[in-house]
Amino acid sequence: MTSVAIDIGWGTILSIKTVVVLAVIPAGAIILGYTFLLKMMSHMQSRLGPMDPGGFHGWFQLIGDGIKFIQKEDVMPQRADRRVFALAPAVVVIATFMVFVVIPAGPDLIVADLDTGVFYALAVSSLSVVGVLMAGWASANKFALLGALRAGAQLIAYELPLLLAVVGVVVQAGTMSLQGIVASQQNGEIFGWGGIGNPFVLTQIVGFALFLVAAQAELTQAPFDMPVAESELVSGYMVEYTGFRFLFFFIGEFGTAFAFAGLAATLFLGGWSIPHVTDVPVMNVLGPLVLLAKVMFVAFVMFWARFTYPRLREDQLQAVAWKYLIPIGLANIVLTGILKVVF
């Protein structure tokens, strides 16, 4: 190991890590919002508006949106529960913030390599449900409450397939630490051939599909966007939020999309690793770029589905989770367990 040892205190390291994570969330949200929400959707659905501002490909659209949000008046309904109303967007963003703690971007580029890594990530991401329920209730609005209830039912239902999809990977890797999962994919072999390592998307293709579908529902993106259903519930739990508070929800939504894409890339596509490149300083530089490329690929697939399929009905949504995804997930775990013992 020839990396340069710089002796800095843990306080400095902690603050650097905090700043980096705080910067990654809005940056990730902006990247996804710009590339996919504005540009990809405009191309797919022939939307002219977002392609217009600023001339070339509508590059000014997002900045204009930002200026608009900051200018808006901070409206709060008269009968709203003021403190809960103000706290709700923060809870959603904190849940997103906490997921990024365990996603590795390189051999040393991780805030905390927890032994319970992926379990922790799924646990803290479930905190956002609380924020959504708080927002819907505190708005003192029927539509907001309905949206929040839908969101609560949906997020609980889809947390299970999400977890079951991940168990297959954990069984195969033999660890829940995300660094350990990356390492076992990098060093893995496919029937004795280690040419490309063993990205778990090959052996856990069922788990990967389950994870993407469940993550789509956790993010309340179309075709699972009943909680925000703009044509029925106006905008669901977010209906009373304007200006900066709405921007918090927006950043939370796209930040979480970025986090789930990062989790999927780490669990199934090998994360930051490149097979046969084990030089630590090199991977500390290349790792984030490799991870970003994989995240963009996963996010592309997720947003592709979002812009393609219409919304399901509420009962169909629950049926998909309980009658199909969960049994498939359980069968996948049993199969993975048997194969793990056999080979």
Place this chain on the structure above:
Amino acid sequence: MAGGAIGVVRSPNIVHAALFLIVVLVGAAAQYIVLLAEFVGITQFFIYIGAIAVLFLFGIMLTRAPMGSRTDFDNDQRWPAAIVAVFLAGVLVALVVDAFGNDKIRLDDQLLETSRTGPVGDSIFRNFVIPFEVVSMLLLAALVGAVVIARRD
């Protein structure tokens, strides 16, 4: 955590009480993590906050979700209840201090190793597999019972 616990019983609004309960549960999860039981702490977070607290909030909002304060949550037994609570707290603190007052946890490699997920799983499925199975049967029976009671047809 203690502030949250007081908030649960003092809050005049049932939704606020449920939200304070979440603060208490986060505090409990944090205590597990401080005691090196990382897996238990995160399980606490997942089950109690991700599922049970959300179910509480969900149930309250689905049935009655009053805005503002109501006074009829308090009843005449508040003073006896406070006395019992203080007495119980005194007994527990005295017991814990008496039993573990001078014990110190020595943070060595062996202790860290037993706190990892692998050994925890080993001990659940090897040493404590029968209690584990009994608990899961109990929960299954409770689940079936709830379905039977809820379905009137």
